[in-house]
Amino acid sequence: MGYVAAAVVALLSVWLLVRHTQERRWRRRVWVAPAYGHWPEATPPPAAARRYQLALIGDTGAVATTGPDSVLRLLQEWQQAAGEASATVLLGDNVYPTGIPPQSAPGRPDAERRLLTQLQSFESYAGQVIFLSGNHDWNKGRPNGLEYVLRQQQLVHEHLPAAHFLPANGLPGPVTLQLAPGILLVVLNTQWWVQQGQRPSATAGGRPFQDLLQILRANQHQQIIVAGHHPLYSNAIHGGKFTARQHMFPLTTVHKKAYLPLPLIGSLLPVYRKLVGAAEDMAHPRYRHLRRRLLRVLHQFPNLIYAAGHDHNLQYFQRQGSHYLVSGAGSKTAFVQHGGRAAFVHEHKGFFVLEFYQNAEVWLRVLEPGTPPGTDVFRWQLIRPGRAAAPAPAGSQAASEFRGA
Template identity: 65%
Template sequence: MPVPLSSLLLYSFIVAALLLMGWLLRRFYQERQYRRRPYVAPAHNNWALQPVPAEPPAHRVALLGDPGAVATDGTDPILNLLAGWQQETGPAGTVIILGDNVYPTGLPAPEHPGRAAAEARFGALLEALGQFPGQVVLLSGNHDWNKGRPDGWEYLRRQEAYVREQLPKAHYLPLDGHPGPVTLQLADNLLLIVLNTQWWVQRGPRPAADPKAPFRELRRLLEENRHQRVVVAGHHPLYSNALHGGKFTAKQHVFPLTTVYKQAYVPLPIIGSLLPLYRKVVGAAEDMAHPRYRKMRRRLLRVLHDFPGVIYAAGHDHNLQYFQYKGGHYLVSGSGSKTAFVQKGGRAAFVHEHKGFFSLDVYAQGETWLRTLEPGQEEVFRLQLQPALPATPVVVPQSDEVKQAPQA
C-alpha cells in the first residue's frame, strides 16, 4: 500500500528537523570550545618567540573601532587602555577611530530625547582623545549615519561639526561625507589613506560623486606611494569571520531575535535559521552579502590585491580579526565598546571575541609590528607585517596636511 504524500512530507520534515538539531548541537559544542578565547592560525603559533626590535618605534598607530557605547563614569576599560597607550606613545603617534563613534544612531538633533545620552558617550571619547599630544583621526560608520537611514547625511554633518567644536585638532575624514580617498602623512614613510565606505551603502541624500572614481584615485595614490608603508582605513571590513561576514552562532539559529536584541530569547527553531541564511546570502545593508556592499568590496579588493604590503583597517564587527591574504593585511578592530561572536579558522590568522584594539608599531628601519591590546590581558598576539619597506626608503617630510581627492 503506497504511503500517503502527507505522511512522506511529515517524515521528511521530521528527518530534516532532526538533522538540523544535530548540526546545531554539534556547532554549539564546538563554539563552546573556543568562544572568547584567542585563536591563532597554525602558521603563526610561534608568534610569542619572535623578537621585537629593542629600540622604541618611530611612530605608533592605534586602530580603535566602534567605541560608541563607552562608559561615561571614568571606568571604561577601553578608554583606560587607550589612555595608557597614549601616555606610553607620546606625540609620535596617531589614534584612528574607525567609525560607529556614537551608538545607537549617531548624534541626534539637540531637541531629540536621545541627545543627552549620545552627547555624554561621545563626550567621554572626545575627552580621552583630547589628552593625546599626537594626531587624532575620526572616520564615520553606519551608526553615525543614523544606521544608514535616508536622513543619515544630516546626522553625519552634525557629528562632524560637533567634533570641530569640541576637539578642533582632530581630523574628521573624509570631509562632509564624501567618499574620498583622502591622505594624511602620519610620519616619514607612513601614509594614511581614508575612505568613507558608508557612502557606497548609504540610502538617501549624500554628496554627489562618481562611484567608480574613488577606486581609480586610490590606485593612483597607491602607485605613487609604493615607497611608503600605507594604511588604508574604512569602516567596513573586507574579510570577516563574524556577523557582517555571514557567520552566526548556533544560538542565533534557535533564538534569531538575539541577533538584534541580546535578551530576546524567543525560540524559533528551524524558522530561525532563515534569518542567518538570508543575511549570509542576501544581506542587510550593513552585511557583505548585500549588493551595494558586495560591489564596493569587490572594487576595493581589486585595487588592494595589486599592492602587497598595504594594511587595510576597519571596524564594524565587534571583535578583533587579522587576515593576511594575497600579500595584504586586513584588520577588523571593532570591539571598542561591544563584543560579538567571531568564528575561528578560514582565512583568519588571528581572531578574538574580546574588547580591545590593534596597534601598529612602525620602526625607523621600516619594520612594522601588529600588536593586540586588550584590557586586563597579557599580549595575546603580535606579528611583524611583511613586506617591510625598502632598505633605503624615500623620506617624505612629515605633515599634518590632509589632501582631499577631487570629487566628481
C-alpha cells in the first residue's frame, strides 16, 4: 500500500512540475481567444464621434501611498483626457485588507491613507465617480462588516462630496444612475448576498432580483451597464482555477512566501475551493445562489454589459449575447487561466474602458501601465449600430438615481 501511495505522489509531482513549466511560458502574457485573435485588423477605430466614456476599475485598495502609483497615474491621465463626458466606477475592495476599521484600531491610519490617496486623485476630475463595496470593504465578510463599509461611505462623502457610494447604507440594490442620455448604470451590492452577520434586511432593500428585472424591462431603449463586485464568469481563483504551485504549496494562497511543500495533501485546498468554496468563491452556496439568480435575469436581455472586480486580473467573456468583464487589477495581480469561455485575459495591472459613440456603437478598451501611448492591449466592438438601444426619450422611467419599486 505504501508503494502505491508513493507512486501516486510521484506521478502527481511530475504532473505538477510539467504543468508549472507550461504555466511559466504563458503567465502574465496577453491571451486572446482564436475567434478574437484578428482584433487589430478587424476592429479599426470607429469613424463616429465619441459621446461618453466609462472607466471600470476594481480592487484598488492596495494602491501606493508613499509615492506615485502607476495605475492611479494612468487613470488620472485618462480622466483628464475624457473630461466631463465620462465616469469612473470603482468596483469594490477599495481598502485592503479589511476596509475602514474603528478609529482606535491599529490599522486605521493605513486604511484611511489608502482611501484618501484615491479620493485625492479624483479631486480635479470633471466626470462622475461611483464607489461600490466589496468583501474586503466589509471586513472580509465578517459579521461586523456593515460597520466597516458605513465608515468607508462616510469618509467618501466627507472628502469627495460629489462622489456616489452605491448602493448606500449597505443595501443590496439595485440602484440606477443615469450617466448620459441613453446610458444607464445599474449597481448591485453583491456582497449583501454572501455577507455573514448583520446586514440591512431584505424588506428594507426591496426585492432585488424582481426589481432588477423591472429596471431592465423598463429601460430596454437604453444601453445598460450592470456593476457589482463579484464576477459571474471567471478563469481565476474565485472561479476555481489554481496554479500548479498552489497545488504543491497551498499555503501560498494565504501568503506568497509560504513555500511549505505539501504534494497530494496540498491539492485538497484547491479542490475544496473549486467544489465547495470559501465565502468569496463561486462554488460557495451563497455565491452560487447569487450567480444563478442574477444570470437568470441578465440572460433575458441581450447587449447588456456586466462589470465586476474581485479577481485580480483582466478578463472579458461574451455569453448569451451579453458581455461580462472582470476588472480587478487596480492594485494587485493574480493568476488567471487561459482558454475556457474567455475571449481575453491578462494577468496585469490595469482597467477596462467603455467608449460610447454617436452611432450607438460601444467599444471595449484595455488600459495598462507601461503600454506605449496610442497602443491598445486589446479592443473590441461590443455593440454594433442597429443592435443597440437608442438614447432615452424625454420622460423616461430612468431617473437620475432610484431604487426599483
